Amino acid sequence: MTYPEITIETDELPPRKTILQRSLSLARKQPLGFAGGLVVLAMLFMGIFAPWLAPFDPEQANFADMLVPPGSTSEMGGGFFLLGTDQFGRDLFSRIIYGARTALLVGFTAAIVGSCSGLALGVASAYFGGYFDLILQRIIDVFMAFPLIIMALAIVAIFGTGTDKVIMAITIPFIPRCARVVRSSALAVREMPYVDAARSIGYSSARIIFRHIAPNVVAPFLIMLTAFLGEAILLEASLSYLGLGVQEPTPAWGLMLQGGAEEYAESAIWVPIFPGLAITVAVFGFNLFGDAVRDALDPRLRSQ
Amino acid sequence: MYTYIIKRLLMLLPTLIGAAILIFLLLRLVPGDVCLLKFGGEGSYADPQQILQCQDRLGLTDPIWLQFFDYMVGFFTFDLGVSMWTSQPVAYEIAIRFELSLQVALMATFVSVIIALPLGVISAAKQNTWIDYLVRTFSIAGIAMPSFWLGILLILGILIGSQAWFGRPWMPPIHFESFFVDPMHNLSQLIWPALATGYRYSAVATRMTRSAMLEVLREDYVRTARAKGLIEKVIVNKHALKNAMLPVITIIGIEFAFLMGGLVVTEQVFNLNGLGKLFVSAVTQADYTMTQALVMLVVAIFVLMNFLVDIMYAWLDPRIRYS
Numbered sequence: 001m002t003y004p005e006i007t008i009e010t011d012e013l014p015p016r017k018t019i020l021q022r023s024l025s026l027a028r029k030q031p032l033g034f035a036g037g038l039v040v041l042a043m044l045f046m047g048i049f050a051p052w053l054a055p056f057d058p059e060q061a062n063f064a065d066m067l068v069p070p071g072s073t074s075e076m077g078g079g080f081f082l083l084g085t086d087q088f089g090r091d092l093f094s095r096i097i098y099g100a101r102t103a104l105l106v107g108f109t110a111a112i113v114g115s116c117s118g119l120a121l122g123v124a125s126a127y128f129g130g131y132f133d134l135i136l137q138r139i140i141d142v143f144m145a146f147p148l149i150i151m152a153l154a155i156v157a158i159f160g161t162g163t164d165k166v167i168m169a170i171t172i173p174f175i176p177r178c179a180r181v182v183r184s185s186a187l188a189v190r191e192m193p194y195v196d197a198a199r200s201i202g203y204s205s206a207r208i209i210f211r212h213i214a215p216n217v218v219a220p221f222l223i224m225l226t227a228f229l230g231e232a233i234l235l236e237a238s239l240s241y242l243g244l245g246v247q248e249p250t251p252a253w254g255l256m257l258q259g260g261a262e263e264y265a266e267s268a269i270w271v272p273i274f275p276g277l278a279i280t281v282a283v284f285g286f287n288l289f290g291d292a293v294r295d296a297l298d299p300r301l302r303s304q
Numbered sequence: 305m306y307t308y309i310i311k312r313l314l315m316l317l318p319t320l321i322g323a324a325i326l327i328f329l330l331l332r333l334v335p336g337d338v339c340l341l342k343f344g345g346e347g348s349y350a351d352p353q354q355i356l357q358c359q360d361r362l363g364l365t366d367p368i369w370l371q372f373f374d375y376m377v378g379f380f381t382f383d384l385g386v387s388m389w390t391s392q393p394v395a396y397e398i399a400i401r402f403e404l405s406l407q408v409a410l411m412a413t414f415v416s417v418i419i420a421l422p423l424g425v426i427s428a429a430k431q432n433t434w435i436d437y438l439v440r441t442f443s444i445a446g447i448a449m450p451s452f453w454l455g456i457l458l459i460l461g462i463l464i465g466s467q468a469w470f471g472r473p474w475m476p477p478i479h480f481e482s483f484f485v486d487p488m489h490n491l492s493q494l495i496w497p498a499l500a501t502g503y504r505y506s507a508v509a510t511r512m513t514r515s516a517m518l519e520v521l522r523e524d525y526v527r528t529a530r531a532k533g534l535i536e537k538v539i540v541n542k543h544a545l546k547n548a549m550l551p552v553i554t555i556i557g558i559e560f561a562f563l564m565g566g567l568v569v570t571e572q573v574f575n576l577n578g579l580g581k582l583f584v585s586a587v588t589q590a591d592y593t594m595t596q597a598l599v600m601l602v603v604a605i606f607v608l609m610n611f612l613v614d615i616m617y618a619w620l621d622p623r624i625r626y627s
Contacts, residue, residue: 138318138322139322142319142322142326145320145323145603145606145607146599146602146603146606147566147602147606149568149569150568150583150602150603153568153583153584154327154595154599156587157331157586157590157595158330230447230448234448234450237450238450238452241452241569241572242569242572257452257453257456272453272456272457272460276449276450276456276457279449279450279453280445280449280450280453281448283447283448283449284444284448287447287448288444291444
């Protein structure tokens with residue numbers, strides 16, 4: 001017995017694009033967002049592979065090589081300081097690479113935990129309505145009355161300094177901001193017929209909230225999340241600069257600008273320049289990336 | 305309108321009281337206190353008797369509800385208490401620094417407006433040209449650049465610049481002198497922090513101006529103006545700008561409120577003895593009375609500015625009427 005031969009017409013399908021071609025077309029359509037994405041990727045790479053990328057131990061003081069200018073070789077032999085050293089003889093390049101790790105840890109944890117908690121609170125507030133909504137919104141009003149850095153500083157005043165506490169200090173003020181935005185979108189979704197349908201089948205509130213409403217407010221949620229990333233990195237740098245964030249000897253960009261950077265600025269200009277540049281480029285990249293995400297997700301902006 | 309204003313004013317009270325309760329509860333959760341820090345700081349030996357005396361004097365041994373009662377009474381009678389660290393009245397400590405911070409905030413707002421308005425307008429008028437891209441990059445850079453780094457760079461620039469021009473390094477004065485006593489001295493000290501913060505805050509306002517202008521430039525009456533042959537300059541500056549001002553004013557008003565808090569970082573860089581610096585030291589020294597008073601001050605300014613912006617909205621745009 002023979003089977004009829006099956007032929008598939010392949011010439012109508014466009015040739016599959018390689019990753020390179022796809023990213024090139026993306027770069028043409030969204031040049032700024034693409035550049036931002038590259039910065040984000042580079043930073044992730046730096047943070048993840050820090051131990052293999054950094055030529056020196058970022059925390060090891062080395063008094064033979066204090067304030068060495070960029071591009072010199074080590075007095076101790078066998079080392080090259082690409083960006084020079086600080087007042088303790090620590091390699092700036094290695095500290096910047098490890099600093100990316102600190103910034104990413106704080107930034108991603110704060111942004112993800114903050115916006116996820118905000119998502120849950122915002123959707124619940126819109127779904128339940130009534131007194132629950134009213135009371136929650138008044139509490140959010142109170143939280144929103146604190147400027148971001150003031151709230152963060154107040155939390156540092158309570159729990160103290162250190163990487164874990166900084167994450168908390170940045171996460172908490174994010175929660176009400178995200179909850180407010182998500183709630184307003186969820187209010188519209190709540191009126192959709194499919195939510196009524198889900199309720200009439202007898203699904204639990206938790207199921208309706210997480211399976212039916214939350215996926216439909218993903219756009220504002222993602223917009224908030226990406227906007228928080230840059231903000232969190234900047235806030236961590238500010239707190240560390242004030243001496244109220246990440247503590248020595250952990251490498252953090254804001255911390256690298258504190259103390260020594262101002263004192264030795266005249267004679268060793270590289271000490272304040274490079275960490276500040278790292279913060280600026282990172283926040284710049286995350287903001288561009290966030291803007292691109294917002295443009296792609298916000299239908300009101302799409303036409304512009 | 306007046307009933308609306310009164311109603312809005314009354315609605316501010318619950319927010320302020322809520323903030324007061326929140327900050328009180330948060331600060332009293334802390335295990336350590338100012339007395340431990342004052343006498344036992346840096347690992348030195350502290351006499352337990354001395355610490356207890358100190359705690360007693362500051363009322364830290366009172367039951368929590370009594371402390372709360374004292375605090376709320378003080379809050380309503382505008383008695384902010386005594387700094388736990390310096391033993392000076394909190395109101396006095398704030399009063400001697402208020403002028404400096406207010407002046408820097410005003411100057412920075414001014415700087416941000418004179419940067420933001422022309423840039424935002426030109427960027428919208430020349431949408432998607434190289435000017436637009438340049439302005440947008442400039443303003444995103446302003447958001448990304450931490451103001452303390454900009455401050456450090458400014459100080460460096462002044463040092464290197466003065467060295468090159470006058471042959472000897474010049475630094476802005478460190479001692480604060482009121483504008484009304486010695487304006488030159490005052491300005492040469494405060495212009496730099498105002499520039500550093502102003503540029504940063506101009507970024508948001510520039511973007512806001514741009515998008516507001518873009519929206520207005522698409523309106524029918526702008527097309528009509530073009531159709532009757534008005535020159536583009538008049539259309540942009542007279543017809544469009546006026547109507548784009550509303551959202552911009554909101555941003556400027558809210559930014560001013562943020563500035564009072566945002567000065568925390570800038571005052572540190574330029575070594576200005578203002579409210580921001582006071583706040584940072586109050587936090588490091590676990591000075592609760594000072595911290596809560598300063599937080600409440602910032603919150604009150606913030607809430608009031610929001611309220612004023614809302615009222616201004618109705619005043620500027622006759623189409624908006626609140627009931």
